[in-house]
Amino acid sequence: MAETLHEDSSDPWKYFILMSKSLLLFIDGGITKSFGVLIPDVVVRYDSDYKTAAFVLSLPSTIMNFAVPITMLLVKLTTPRTMGMVGGLLCALPIICAPWAPSIHILGIMLSVTGFGMALTLYPLLLYLNVYFSKSFIFSNALTFFGWTCGAFLIPIIVERSLEAYGYTGSFLILGGIASHSMVCGAVVRPPRDRRRHDCEKSTDDGEKDPLLLDTPTSEPVDKHGDQHHHQPGNVESETSKVLSAQLSGQNSQSYNEMKSSDGKSSWCSCASFTNKLKSVVFLQEPLYTLVAPATILQYFAMAGWMLFLVPHAVGAGIDRSNAVFLSTIAGISGIFGRILYLVLLHFDYDNTVIFCIACMISACTFFIDFVSSSYIFLAAMAGVQGVTLFILDSLPHAMMKLSIRNEENFPGALAATPFLGGAGIATGDYVSGYIYDVTSSFTTLFTLYGMLHVIITINLVIFKLISQQRRTSE
Incomplete structure (x- = not known):
């Protein structure tokens, strides 16, 4: 397990970072679950199929999730705060304009821009969450997922009622208004003040500063009379962004300097340098992280498919859509209890891997018995149990990432790689789920697949646990 290099920040601003990431996940969860309500209308409107x-x-x-690694490169062009606010704007505008998309392909392009905008806001929040909560990252990150849960059960109700009252166009406009709040999430990004003060004191000893903490004007040097030296803003931000992007890439100062050769040519041009860069990829540097990567992909696969097809599954069983949408509410409320249970277990130092394995097996059982009944009471009960377990498992990717990274210098790369794996799982999960339903016209088959995936996740986690214990014993 990666060793913590710092204690949690004492700056009260850390709670705004925590709430901002919760709000962004509230928007993401609400959009994802609301599309489960809107998917039948989209199929009819564009004469498309479910896949x-x-x-x-x-x-x-x-x-x-896919675009998070790209945001690491874009940081050099601007500050994290500006990037987050621009991302919020890009998140909202395409959803507002979505009802006027002439084809489903144009709609896909618009929604892709929305996803890219959320990525621009997500990565700075993830990065600074680890800065503010260096010691308790797993606990604080799991706490932010309450926002995703609340969005998953509140926003679909708003969208469903808007669909009845204002139609297809009005429901998208309201959803876009909710998404516009992501600009606020980007606006609160800034480094902790206590780390800046500590860093200034440290710089008098060793002449080094943490590049993460150079993002705001308050980090300017102070003379002996207490007056700030005035630098040109453009030069300060440019230099800050360059150094920040180097750190976010997982590069230390030595590797950053080696990027330029003595004859003025970039070292990227040499085969040896390319090989070294390839070896620095987090999947090669951290074998335990690579080992647990399949569990991350499959968890996103099952979660995304379940979120999208929970309401259509009930509608297909003969339940009115106005009642079927409340299954999302039941799952969301149950998910809140699941997240609380997970945090309580963390507080009492229960093993994360054991928690996830038990949640996987319970969830798999609920999916395997989906064929038993199609009554509303049975589906509501299954949605409740699935909400508890799946929202516990929602913390699996980042928790296992933190547990499997042994070198803290590889953590920024893992922060970017984990959402990328999640994007692969979401895209595959939704497309394959839609394809299976188009072929079989059976939601039972679909839910059985989700149960099998949770069994595979359990096996992956057990193997990870055994190998990690063996390594600790050998050390």
């Missing part, structure tokens, strides 16, 4: 509609409606979450 295509499911893939298109999964694009916001998919692109959000």
